[in-house]
Amino acid sequence: MAERVGVYVCHCGSNIAGVVDVGGVAQWAKDNLEDVAVARDYKFMCSSLGQELIEQDIKEQGLTRVVVAACSPHLHEKTFRKACANAGLNPYLCHMVSLREQVSWVTTDKTAASEKAKAMISAGVRRVVLHEELEPTEVPVNPTTLVVGGGIAGIQASLELADAGYPVYLVEREPSIGGHMAQFDKTFPTLDCAACILTPKMSDVDGHPNIHLMSYSEVEEVTGYVGSFTARIRKKARYIKEADCTGCGICIEKCPKKVVDEVFEAGLGYRKAIYRPFPQAIPKFPVLDTANCTYFERGTCRACEKFCPTGAIDFEQADEYLDLDVGNIILATGYDLFDCAKIPQYGYGRLANVFTSLEFERMCNAAGPTEGKIVLRDGITEPKSVALIHCVGSRDKRHHPYCSAVCCMSALKFGHLVMEKTGADVTSFYIDMRPLHKNYEEFYDRLQQEGMHFIRGRAAEVTDAARLPGEEGKLIVQAEDTLIGRQRRFPVDMVILLGALQPRADAKETAVRFGISCSIDGWFTERHPKLDPVATMTDGVFIAGTCQGPKDIPDSVSQGAAASARVQGMITTGTVLIEPIIASIDEARCSGCRICNNLCPFNAIDYLEAKGVSSINAALCKGCGTCVAACPAMAITGAHFNYAQITAELEGILYDAVRGNGFGSPKRSGGDGRHAVIPEPALEPAS
Amino acid sequence: MSETTFEPKIVAFLCNWCSYRAADLAGTARMKYLPNIRILRVMCSGRVDPTFVLKAFALGADGVMIAGCHPGECHYIEQNYKTMRRYEMLRHTLGAMGVEPDRLRLQWASAAEGAQLAAAINDMVEKVRALGPLSWAGNWSENSHHLEAIERLAGEHAEAMEVGA
Numbered sequence: 001m002a003e004r005v006g007v008y009v010c011h012c013g014s015n016i017a018g019v020v021d022v023g024g025v026a027q028w029a030k031d032n033l034e035d036v037a038v039a040r041d042y043k044f045m046c047s048s049l050g051q052e053l054i055e056q057d058i059k060e061q062g063l064t065r066v067v068v069a070a071c072s073p074h075l076h077e078k079t080f081r082k083a084c085a086n087a088g089l090n091p092y093l094c095h096m097v098s099l100r101e102q103v104s105w106v107t108t109d110k111t112a113a114s115e116k117a118k119a120m121i122s123a124g125v126r127r128v129v130l131h132e133e134l135e136p137t138e139v140p141v142n143p144t145t146l147v148v149g150g151g152i153a154g155i156q157a158s159l160e161l162a163d164a165g166y167p168v169y170l171v172e173r174e175p176s177i178g179g180h181m182a183q184f185d186k187t188f189p190t191l192d193c194a195a196c197i198l199t200p201k202m203s204d205v206d207g208h209p210n211i212h213l214m215s216y217s218e219v220e221e222v223t224g225y226v227g228s229f230t231a232r233i234r235k236k237a238r239y240i241k242e243a244d245c246t247g248c249g250i251c252i253e254k255c256p257k258k259v260v261d262e263v264f265e266a267g268l269g270y271r272k273a274i275y276r277p278f279p280q281a282i283p284k285f286p287v288l289d290t291a292n293c294t295y296f297e298r299g300t301c302r303a304c305e306k307f308c309p310t311g312a313i314d315f316e317q318a319d320e321y322l323d324l325d326v327g328n329i330i331l332a333t334g335y336d337l338f339d340c341a342k343i344p345q346y347g348y349g350r351l352a353n354v355f356t357s358l359e360f361e362r363m364c365n366a367a368g369p370t371e372g373k374i375v376l377r378d379g380i381t382e383p384k385s386v387a388l389i390h391c392v393g394s395r396d397k398r399h400h401p402y403c404s405a406v407c408c409m410s411a412l413k414f415g416h417l418v419m420e421k422t423g424a425d426v427t428s429f430y431i432d433m434r435p436l437h438k439n440y441e442e443f444y445d446r447l448q449q450e451g452m453h454f455i456r457g458r459a460a461e462v463t464d465a466a467r468l469p470g471e472e473g474k475l476i477v478q479a480e481d482t483l484i485g486r487q488r489r490f491p492v493d494m495v496i497l498l499g500a501l502q503p504r505a506d507a508k509e510t511a512v513r514f515g516i517s518c519s520i521d522g523w524f525t526e527r528h529p530k531l532d533p534v535a536t537m538t539d540g541v542f543i544a545g546t547c548q549g550p551k552d553i554p555d556s557v558s559q560g561a562a563a564s565a566r567v568q569g570m571i572t573t574g575t576v577l578i579e580p581i582i583a584s585i586d587e588a589r590c591s592g593c594r595i596c597n598n599l600c601p602f603n604a605i606d607y608l609e610a611k612g613v614s615s616i617n618a619a620l621c622k623g624c625g626t627c628v629a630a631c632p633a634m635a636i637t638g639a640h641f642n643y644a645q646i647t648a649e650l651e652g653i654l655y656d657a658v659r660g661n662g663f664g665s666p667k668r669s670g671g672d673g674r675h676a677v678i679p680e681p682a683l684e685p686a687s
Numbered sequence: 688m689s690e691t692t693f694e695p696k697i698v699a700f701l702c703n704w705c706s707y708r709a710a711d712l713a714g715t716a717r718m719k720y721l722p723n724i725r726i727l728r729v730m731c732s733g734r735v736d737p738t739f740v741l742k743a744f745a746l747g748a749d750g751v752m753i754a755g756c757h758p759g760e761c762h763y764i765e766q767n768y769k770t771m772r773r774y775e776m777l778r779h780t781l782g783a784m785g786v787e788p789d790r791l792r793l794q795w796a797s798a799a800e801g802a803q804l805a806a807a808i809n810d811m812v813e814k815v816r817a818l819g820p821l822s823w824a825g826n827w828s829e830n831s832h833h834l835e836a837i838e839r840l841a842g843e844h845a846e847a848m849e850v851g852a
Contacts, residue, residue, distance in 0.1 A: 106714050654746040
């Protein structure tokens, strides 16, 4: 049966009609294109009157297909699909042609614009005739959520979900939750103590009946799809029986082995071989570090075991594997700090009194290695002058081109703390000051009032080679003061480098494990940079906090809350609709060659050993169509983008082209359209 | 269109996530480019079967552009790398068939690169215009030995596909 196609050409006010002869194009479609039953032009197709026009024609004229030539399908495809559905037509039998974005807005020659519009409508009509009715599939959503990463973003997301009554697994790879925020002293611009605002939230997580906290654990593998994922968790051996441990800390006290704490104390302090990273750690259970434990090194000691009042030490403990069934996943895996030694001219690692921002945070922290005293590397001397160097590794094409977003404010905070605690002279070397958010500019203003110095210019070098009187025994920061246009040398006692925030070293592997994508830098990619910032291209996997890009605490908390709101929406709905634009395999044609198996980044294609064919898991398939294009037996069909549809679209779009020159066929092709390109034996090279 | 200058017809396969959005952006920002390009949307550049490109040339296209997300930014993680491989293969095949290399172009365009896409389109149109209409026959005679090899391969492929069909 021939299809009855309705073609609707939108004026979009004068946006389209000002360039394209909309009336002429509609009339041309009616007169020249096969299967077109109705062709109209209308002022605003997206208006309710425009939509009603379509609905009315479907009902009264018996249309079986609709082509709307208007704006980009990214704007109004949903609108017109809904209009079709209202009139009882399957929404996937509607097709949009982007006359506004692809013709009228980009073309100056009006004749050429109308000709291009005709070709595009012709393509749309040829294609839509071959459209098939599609139905989204509905799958249930498991109300349990997996949150990966127990920094402030992950904590916020977990608490919001748990408070709403939904169960959460919070997986953290370090021995304690808290993330980077737990290492900080104060937070800008309010100068709240980080621990004072963070630890209550950490305790809430610990005691929450809906949160199952799994610290010192990592996600090894994720299978499944939105609504029903299964995550395999490796619970690393702590060598502590959690059921018996009371967290009294006697084991830590009695442990004879002291090691430098490279992680939490940034190398400035010590911890024991059995340790808790910090006193308020959640959970309270210590971790035994086998690489440094005397018993694991030499086979004797076991002091911790001897003194443990509850017999909770277990030297035989092994890693445990657990499979968790969850409906949604929130990734809040955070960031790494840039390795400042990569910029040798700043002397980090070579010049003792050059510190990183994290070292300074620990030093400033009353619970830190110096009990909050700001001192030089010798541990005694207070600095009299301090330089703060911004953009170390950020805004630098050799390292990271992006702005790390938090360093300007950190520098202001550091400036305040140094001046408050030591009365030292503080100079900040900045490229641009970027105090972007609420009350940040005011904080910048306050520091200017407090007497912090600001030099606009990227510091060129930090050296201990004195050249001028007064430089002996000092670190000299060489920089161009761009506001006065002169090179200047600043002798100081201490230099603090504000290192860039960079993606986790294993961010790419994490992205692959969860089936999401990364930007070139390595930050996780959101579904839409403006309108969908916490969702990813993989349904059911959300991102929050700095794993998506550099951001400060308020933004991380907002994203954690936003991600949890998105998940709650999914759970409340109870089911999720899966887009029907996916691939499927015709078993009769599949030869079982398995070429497609490895092409799928979502592991949607399985080889069925028993049948000797491959099969696509509809819930995992994202519909990219790469396997469809690769199948040598044409056994795979990509719904809504199948061979017949794309070939028909090609024929339509080239309806006015000069055909072939002895190659191919000008006829409208039937079948799959793929073999038509194989040169026919009848072709004879011109002699 | 003027009768004196040759107006090539170029088909562009744009991926839904980056390059099609770049085309949207070029429109929204009112960037003008030549009307010789005609765009087809696919979900991913990985969907572009090399035979679509051959089909387009067979139907009279003078040039074909395949555009996708930048490497590392594919919304399907890594499928544009597969496009890159197919593009290389296609270039060789088309070269053997006597199609000039400038008639096929692989273009990366992020959703923010409307201007770059518009510039690439203009550049390609000018290059193809300079080449003139795609003329198979003349080139085929010069490349008859390649052609025979392709025909033989294609024949074998078609035969293999008949099995069980």
